Amino acid sequence: QVELVESGGELVQAGGSLRLSCAASGRIYSSTFMAWFRQVPGKEREFVAGIRWGVGNTYYADAVKGRFTISRVSAENTVYLQMSNLKTDDTAVYYCAADRGGYSRMSSTFDYWGQGTQVTVSS
Numbered sequence: 001q002v003e004l005v006e007s008g009g010e011l012v013q014a015g016g017s018l019r020l021s022c023a024a025s026g027r028i029y030s031s032t033f034m035a036w037f038r039q040v041p042g043k044e045r046e047f048v049a050g051i052r053w054g055v056g057n058t059y060y061a062d063a064v065k066g067r068f069t070i071s072r073v074s075a076e077n078t079v080y081l082q083m084s085n086l087k088t089d090d091t092a093v094y095y096c097a098a099d100r101g102g103y104s105r106m107s108s109t110f111d112y113w114g115q116g117t118q119v120t121v122s123s
Helices: none
Strands: 003-007 011-013 018-025 033-039 046-052 058-060 068-073 078-083 092-099 117-122
Touching: 003 092, 018 033, 018 092, 018 117, 033 068, 033 078, 046 068, 046 078, 058 068
Parallel strands: 011 117
Antiparallel strands: 003 018, 018 078, 033 046, 033 092, 046 058, 068 078, 092 117
16 A cells, blocks of 8 residues: 655746655555646646656656656655746646556556645746
8 A cells, every 4th residue: 555645736926946745655666657647627637747666767748848857766755746937837736646557647547646736826
């Protein structure tokens, strides 16, 4: 069993930066794929960024490529999402998720989810 707890969401102005954290409790295997998703009311949850826990390969949605960076600190069992040059379209609830089966961009395959953290970008 894995528990994920996100933090770091807040109100920020467009063009600003923010770092989200996801602390995981329980065993994270090297084959686990950790990801950040986001969701706004009335829309489906969408993939933002992901990282292979073992080798550290990273993956990004086109909308955030070049602005967001995902990383992990294995010793801390923590995943980070550094967000820069934020836009109003980035406003959403951001969720951390873990997929024991490896790489995926589909929310339906993920086994564990955090409670979400609100990011609001003002113009």
